[in-house]
Amino acid sequence: MKIIVDNVLQHLESSLSAEFDYRNVHEALDFLFRKSLNDSHTENTKVALSSVEAVLEKVWESFHTGSWADVPDGMRKLYSHASLLKTKLLLKTANDERMLKKTIKAIDMGLLMGNAFRNELTIAASLLCKALQQTFVEVPVKLCDNSKSNNNSYAFHRIGDHVPILHQPSLETFLRDYLKSKKPIKITGNMEHWPAINKWKDLNYLIKLAGARLVPVEIGSSYADADWSQKLITLEEFINIHVVQEGEKSTYLAQHQLFNQIPELKDDIRVPEYCYLADVDGEEPDINAWLGPKGTVSPTHYDPKNNFLAQVVGSKYIILYDPKWSEYLYPYDDKFLKNTAQVDPVKPDFCQFPNFSHVKAMHCILNEGEMLFIPSGWWHRVESLSVSFSVSFWWM
Incomplete structure (x- = not known):
């Protein structure tokens, strides 16, 4: 030492x-x-x-x-x-x-x-x-029971179309049929070579590698809520207090450039080759980590860049909306929340948001080893169905 x-x-x-x-x-x-x-x-x-x-x-x-x-x-x-x-x-x-x-x-x-x-x-x-x-002592880490689904989200399965699925599409197919036409697609078979698929299931691996590192976490069910807040906490504390067991308040390591902060973790993932079809030559994608317990929710919002959401551990339920429905999703007027919808698609208030009844959705469950392409401008709501670790790649 x-x-x-x-x-x-x-x-x-x-x-x-x-x-x-x-x-x-x-x-x-x-x-x-x-x-x-x-x-x-x-x-x-x-x-x-x-x-x-x-x-x-x-x-x-x-x-x-x-x-x-x-x-x-x-x-x-x-x-x-x-x-x-x-x-x-x-x-x-x-x-x-x-x-x-x-x-x-x-x-x-x-x-x-x-x-x-x-x-x-x-x-x-x-x-x-x-x-x-050199002094790390491994302690058995048992996850809380996260096998039960969220009934609110699964009730949504009765509405909307399933996102299409392709197994290892070629670059040409992806470019022609999905990137240029801005259509979502779930891709399977492209993460089998990621070391993270096996390594990150062991929470002791994360604690040993980076447990002492300080990370920002979000506290509250949605960043659009008045009681939402952030704080800095060590990764070990976050895993032991908020991931291994369910805390009183939903706590989420969300949209954090963890791989810039801890390059050793970046060695466990691979940038999807589809990201290199970017309009801006030579520009690397923005890579963010999303780690949290069952039940964490990113409210319905859109991003200005294309997004590949790669599911490494656990599963997520995702609802998507074409940008043509933007007006009917009732975005906030606040300049900091203008990319976020006021309406909750899982529990919509049709009295307050009557036009939402006309909106058509797409949806999917994203499981371990699967990637979802979310085109820029597409609205999406993301909910963890279990303890979940995801990686997003944003690119133009």
């Missing part, structure tokens, strides 16, 4: 020696950060740590003043830089298991909230997780 920690410290030192100037961002914070950096080269580790934590706290306060989109890039860069320094100082303080986990949290805060030194922070987190793996 000590060898790995020493390697991390050496790795960080070169990054911390880079030139910087944050005076145009915040002169007082620039001064305080320089002081903590200078103190880090002395025996004043505790003083330096106190100073850099003060910087992080002040920057954090600025993040929560006004809109996130309006946060200056320089402020986010300072947060990354200060997180890098905090990592070094924590490792100089101690290198036991508790301190390693605390350090990994500091790194992830820099990755999730900052916008710089991503490669340095990612490598440091990966190395420290490897050190933790």
